[in-house]
Amino acid sequence: MTAASTADSTPTDGNRKRDFRLYWIAGAVDQLGSQTSGIVFPLVTLAITGSPAAAGLVGALALAGRLVAAPAAGVLADRLPRKRMMVASLLLAAATMAVLFVSVASGTATLVVLAAAAFVEGLAQSGYEAAGAGSIRRVLPADDKKALSRLEARNHAVQIVGPVFGGALYQIGRWVPFLVDAVSYVVSAFLVSAIRTDLTPDRAERTSFLTDLRDGLRFVWRQPFLRFVTIWAAGINFTFGALIYYAILTAGQQGAAAASIGLVLTVASVGGLTGALLAPAVFSRVRPMTVIVVASWAMVALVAAMSQARQTWTYGLLFGLVFLLSPLLGVIFQSRVIALTPDELQGRVGTVMGTAGEVLQTPAPLLAGLLVAWYSPTAVALIFAAALAGLAVYTTVNLRQLRAGAEDPPDDAMTTEPGATATESEATPTEPVAEEARR
Secondary structure (H helix, E strand, O other): OOHHHOHHHOOOHHHHHHHHHHHHHHHHHHHHHHHHHHOOHHHHHHHHHOOHHHHHHHHHHHHHHHHHHHHHHHHHHOOOOHHHHHHHHHHHHHHHHHHHHHHHHHOOOOHHHHHHHHHHHHHHHHHHHHHHHHHHHHHOOOOHHHHHHHHHHHHHHHHHHHHHHHHHHHHHOOOHHHHHHHHHHHHHHHHHHOOOOOOOOOOOOOOOHHHHHHHHHHHHHHOHHHHHHHHHHHHHHHHHHHHHHHHHHHHHHOOOOHHHHHHHHHHHHHHHHHHHHHHHHHHOOOOHHHHHHHHHHHHHHHHHHHHHOOOHHHHHHHHHHHHHHHHHHHHHHHHHHHHHOOHHHHHHHHHHHHHHHHHHHOOHHHHHHHHHHHOOHHHHHHHHHHHHHHHHHHHHHOHHHHHHHOOOOOOOOOOOOOOOOHHHHOOOOOOOHHHHHHO
16 A cells, blocks of 8 residues: 555545645745845845856856756656655755855855855755645645635735845845745745645656656657647746846836836736636636637737837736736646646656746747847837747647646546546546546
């Protein structure tokens, strides 16, 4: 008998709600701390080294740490007890931030210390996120779309509060944000450790690391719906990442004040928060397929309208509307991905899909800078609108497949006992998603 088949792995609805609440709060505290220190990391690096290039290097190493660790983290999240993995990753990040806090406070911080801390924190975050992605199915309440909407709302809320909080703490002292981040990791670890649900992966046999990695990649690629969502999410991340830099650079060229440019990003986050909060009401009235198609083409129209924007507030309004729509799609897709993925593959599938989006998002700022330098703001906005139109066409062409994969799953699809095998309740790595959906 595996650990996943114990009594705690099939919690009552009340326990699920309690554990999901702990999961939600732990993520909020973790993200708030990370946003708090992340906004000042380049400022501290610039103050210590006097080099903008050094600040860019530290930021790049933070992303590199996440990407380098992602393949291993995804495999380990489907092998190790996930709660222990999350706690260990959080404590590693806490120790890293504590070392950085001491070095900055004592005046001994160097570029090497800052770069190493950024890289190690990226490694730790990758481990925490992989194990968290693998665990989410176990702690989701029965109303999964409502719960996922709350996760989306949490993420957008932290994006609004975190940078402001970090900037305020930086005014008190350079070391303060890093101390707060270290404490946030410890608090998150305590909250995760309080989760009662058994989060241990349900695995029938052990295979090699490379076999596990290959199985995760193959599963995502062979399932039409998962493959679609991976490509769609990567395209959206890339386009949105470039769009944000396009708005910042264009507004800067037009002489907008820094505060006004920052307001654009704030309005975008508020739009995302609003969309996440409205998602449950939308899903109760509109079919998921209708939401997918309408939202996809509406975003095209809104980005095309940016070609006529000439004032900063106009960019903010349009960005807010675009980001209001995106959580609706994210919740629908994430809900179905979780339902279609066997428990023993949750960590790897989440890591594969997340890494694909991050890798493609990396060159987005560079592309935006080149396009703004070469073309007029009108032309650049239309280029990005065309990119979103391509994604909308891709979505519409796959309408039949999405109808099989994205509509609400059967009542038992999200409430199957975690101890059940994939052949009892889900598609196996070699079965097409369409067949599972028809069943």
